[in-house]
Amino acid sequence: MPVINVKMTHEDGGATKEQKEELSKGITELFAKVFNGRGASSAVVIIEEVNTDNYSIGGKTITQIRSETKK
Amino acid sequence: MPVINVKMTHEDGGATKEQKEELSKGITELFAKVFNGRGASSAVVIIEEVNTDNYSIGGKTITQIRSETKK
Amino acid sequence: MPVINVKMTHEDGGATKEQKEELSKGITELFAKVFNGRGASSAVVIIEEVNTDNYSIGGKTITQIRSETKK
Amino acid sequence: MPVINVKMTHEDGGATKEQKEELSKGITELFAKVFNGRGASSAVVIIEEVNTDNYSIGGKTITQIRSETKK
């Protein structure tokens, strides 16, 4: 039973219910395909949406990066 | 000093303050018992309550699973 | 840039190089598909293979579960 | 590309935008300094602020500890 944890920024209103369902289902099916059925009925997928002030790449928060892109 | 991270779904209004206190205290005491006093005064327990749309088992979100159970 | 962390048991000699490549590629492509290209070139996927003594479900380690299954 | 995850309690109104920017930038620069430039433009820093009811040390939640300190 694998545990897959997804951390992503919360943007454009956040991921929709359908996107989360699609991602959870897809990751589970993919894992089962790669590992011969393992986790098909037991894989745990957890999605964490993080505020763009709290998520940075290369020293700049995504909020900073997005605002610079808009200039 | 161990760090124990608990991820659980946020359901029925979420865990109460008392439940979180009981869980934190219990995990810390258990760890100290198993490891001869280690962590008794320093163990860190972090509880993360996750929306049922963001938590899936076997490819279905807990929201989906709960709604199917109610049918 | 999402960060996807996979925790799985280390069994049958562990995941092969090809399986890890397939899982990493598949998760990245899936994420990009679900979120309109996001993460296609920047998603981070980390795979942690955990000893079956260190991984338990329902209070039993996978080592215990596997040995009971063989009886 | 390192991934640095910071878990801290959400206190006094939480970390300000400037503090998160300073922490993200500082950690990224520090990592690049220690590891000869690695991660300077790609390090991911994620900051998670946790409710003091959900964060405990030595068996007591930070909420409990703070209220005892005020007595």
Next chain:
Amino acid sequence: MPVINVKMTHEDGGATKEQKEELSKGITELFAKVFNGRGASSAVVIIEEVNTDNYSIGGKTITQIRSETKK
């Protein structure tokens, strides 16, 4: 189905198989007790033992702290 992740230092030869079994069982039973049976058969407990060079408190690695204590 909660996921409980334990990070602890690998010391004195590391946790024994029995200690890991006791910790996994105890955490699962405790969680089920606190949350009215939830997770009793599905809780995932993952134990990560970390080298004392890779684990620090207050700016000093556990290796440093232990060697200072022996002086």
Next chain:
Amino acid sequence: MPVINVKMTHEDGGATKEQKEELSKGITELFAKVFNGRGASSAVVIIEEVNTDNYSIGGKTITQIRSETKK
């Protein structure tokens, strides 16, 4: 007491003891500076070094990326 978890690839023989000490000390001092002394004596820093087969960016493992760079 913040908990800072660093995930990085294990390359060129891995981080040296001195680099881990420098990173742990630096992150702790930085956190205390940004948050007015918080965590100076209690911050936990955990460094996880991950095999390059188990770490991917944009769908390719670091092993793949490094071998393509050498061609």
